Amino acid sequence: MNELFFKLLELSQAGFFCSQILLIIGLEAQGKENPELVRAMSGLNGGVGFCGKTCGALTGGACLIGLYTGKGTLEEMEDSRENDMIRELVNWFEGTACAGYEGTNCDNILEGDPANRVTRCPQLVIDTLSKVEEILAANGYTLSGS
Numbered sequence: 001m002n003e004l005f006f007k008l009l010e011l012s013q014a015g016f017f018c019s020q021i022l023l024i025i026g027l028e029a030q031g032k033e034n035p036e037l038v039r040a041m042s043g044l045n046g047g048v049g050f051c052g053k054t055c056g057a058l059t060g061g062a063c064l065i066g067l068y069t070g071k072g073t074l075e076e077m078e079d080s081r082e083n084d085m086i087r088e089l090v091n092w093f094e095g096t097a098c099a100g101y102e103g104t105n106c107d108n109i110l111e112g113d114p115a116n117r118v119t120r121c122p123q124l125v126i127d128t129l130s131k132v133e134e135i136l137a138a139n140g141y142t143l144s145g146s
Contacts, residue, residue: 004129008122018125019044019060025129026064029143047106055106057124058093061132062086068141085135092131097124 004025011021020041027034044060047053065086069079079085094104102108109124110116133143 004126005122008125012122017042017045018056018121019063020056021125022057022060022064022129022132023067026067026143031144052107052110053105055093055098055104055109055124057097057121057128058090058104060125061089061093061128064129064132065089065135068136069139079139081139085139088135089128089131093128097127097131 007025008021011024016024016038020038023034023041024038027037041060041063043049044054044056044063047055048059066082069082069085071078098104098109101111109120136142
């Protein structure tokens with residue numbers, strides 16, 4: 001088991017879910033904390049408010065890209081490549097990460113059994129983080145922000 005898996009396990013046991021975990025890891029890589037942002041990400045938990053819709057690993061990954069590329073102040077400009085980066089993540093998620101499932105919704109991934117969260121979600125989060133890092137690196141970003 002690697003360090004990332006143990007971090008994910010620690011955060012999960014503390015009551016955080018996929019989208020929140022991805023943002024916490026991204027913020028920590030920048031040496032930051034932002035409880036308000038992490039709290040806001042809770043709306044994506046369990047497929048948007050535990051409705052079983054779009055997987056939090058995917059939505060969290062898109063938000064993590066946005067953390068690095070999006071507009072956050074009046075003076076900032078979003079990176080013009082942001083939507084292309086997110087599109088690449090979505091295409092990868094649909095075609096690779098969720099290829100063995102009937103879709104990208106939590107309900108599809110968990111196949112109606114919440115117990116599957118323990119075996120499927122950690123790997124999806126790890127794989128999504130890796131893909132986000134790859135996409136960001138290809139566009140001149142690193143998780144550390146340097």
